[in-house]
Amino acid sequence: MLPPTIELAQRATIRLVATAHLRPPALAPLADTDGDLADLAELESATSGRLVSESRGMAALAPGELVFGVPRATFINAAFAYTRPGGNRFNGEGRGAWYCAFECETALAEVAFHLTRALDAVGRYDNTTDYAELLADFIGRFHDLREAGDADCLDPDPAVGYPAGQGLARAVLEADGSGIIYPSMRRRGGTCFAALRPHIVQNVRSGATWRLVWAGGREPRTVRLDALQA
Numbered sequence: 275m276l277p278p279t280i281e282l283a284q285r286a287t288i289r290l291v292a293t294a295h296l297r298p299p300a301l302a303p304l305a306d307t308d309g310d311l312a313d314l315a316e317l318e319s320a321t322s323g324r325l326v327s328e329s330r331g332m333a334a335l336a337p338g339e340l341v342f343g344v345p346r347a348t349f350i351n352a353a354f355a356y357t358r359p360g361g362n363r364f365n366g367e368g369r370g371a372w373y374c375a376f377e378c379e380t381a382l383a384e385v386a387f388h389l390t391r392a393l394d395a396v397g398r399y400d401n402t403t404d405y406a407e408l409l410a411d412f413i414g415r416f417h418d419l420r421e422a423g424d425a426d427c428l429d430p431d432p433a434v435g436y437p438a439g440q441g442l443a444r445a446v447l448e449a450d451g452s453g454i455i456y457p458s459m460r461r462r463g464g465t466c467f468a469a470l471r472p473h474i475v476q477n478v479r480s481g482a483t484w485r486l487v488w489a490g491g492r493e494p495r496t497v498r499l500d501a502l503q504a
Contacts, residue, residue, distance in 0.1 A: 276445060277417045282455065284412050287467055288381040288481065289374040290405040291349065335369035339472055346478035349408060354472050363427070363436055364443040364454055364468040371443070372469035374410060378482070380464030381407070386486055386494050387460040399488040404499065407481025412467060414474060416453035417446055420465065430459040443470055 340351045354370040365371040375381040385405060393399050422428060426438035446454060452471040458464030469475050486494040 276442075276449060276451070277419050277422055277454075279415045279451070280418045280455070282412060282414060282416050282453075284376060284467070286409045286481075287374040287376060287412060288378050289353075289372065289408045289410065290381045290385045290484065291408055293404040293406050293483065341472045341475075344478075346408065350472050350475045350478060353475075361436060361440055363432075363439040363456075364470065366440045366444075372410070372472070372475050374408075374467050374469070375458065376465040376467070377461075378407070380458045380461045380466060382484060382486070382496055383461035383464065384458065384466065386496075389486065390488070390492050390494070393488060393492070399491055401486075401488045403486050405484045405486065407483070409477075409479050409481045410469075410475050411477045412453065412469065412474060413476065414452065416455055416467075417451055419454060419456040422456075428456060428459060435459070443468070446470060 335354055340354065341347050344350070350372065353372040357365060357367045357370045359367065361367050362371065362373065364373075373384070375384060382405075389401070389403060390399075393401060419425065419428060427435055427442045429435035429438065443454065446452075447470055452469070452474050454468045454470065456466050456468070458466050483499040485497045485499050487497070488494045
């Protein structure tokens with residue numbers, strides 16, 4: 275049974291993207307001429323997950339689902355084209371999702387959790403990563419898990435929550451649904467949103483820039499960079 279749906283008009287949701295993904299293409303310094311750059315771009319297109327998805331699709335993502343000709347279209351499409359091994363809470367390896375939060379503090383807690391897990395794997399907490407906010411608006415009718423209590427898909431343990439959540443997301447898509455509102459498992463009282471279809475991600479624009487610093491411990495220090503530079 276699918277969770278209930280509600281009408282949502284949520285503006286300025288926050289998705290954090292590592293600033294390394296926002297830099298100019300690295301191909302240009304390698305090319306002496308426009309012709310060389312075109313050849314390099316063609317080579318990159320053969321290995322870029324986003325470009326391949328835009329032309330041929332993925333296992334569970336048709337190229338016609340992606341968006342074109344709208345601001346930040348490449349970032350919207352990239353969210354659906356690039357997936358982690360094993361997927362995330364509401365997407366498997368065959369298609370991604372646009373994950374965001376209603377509050378900046380929640381978005382920061384979510385990205386900190388995932389990067390801390392990566393640092394746990396190497397056993398060394400020495401890392402600095404900068405993140406930029408991508409703000410987006412969502413208007414429509416979406417499935418709401420905020421009253422779902424102890425549903426398996428909300429289990430904080432990825433080994434439990436992710437398989438259950440991926441099954442729910444497949445059911446939502448099969449029922450022509452497009453998004454899931456859910457309580458954050460990384461920040462008490464926070465709210466997250468998973469956009470399951472690219473076209474519902476509206477009015478994407480830039481927001482603040484943040485730096486997360488791990489200096490010997492699992493809890494990072496958080497600094498707003500654009501505030502320091504103002």
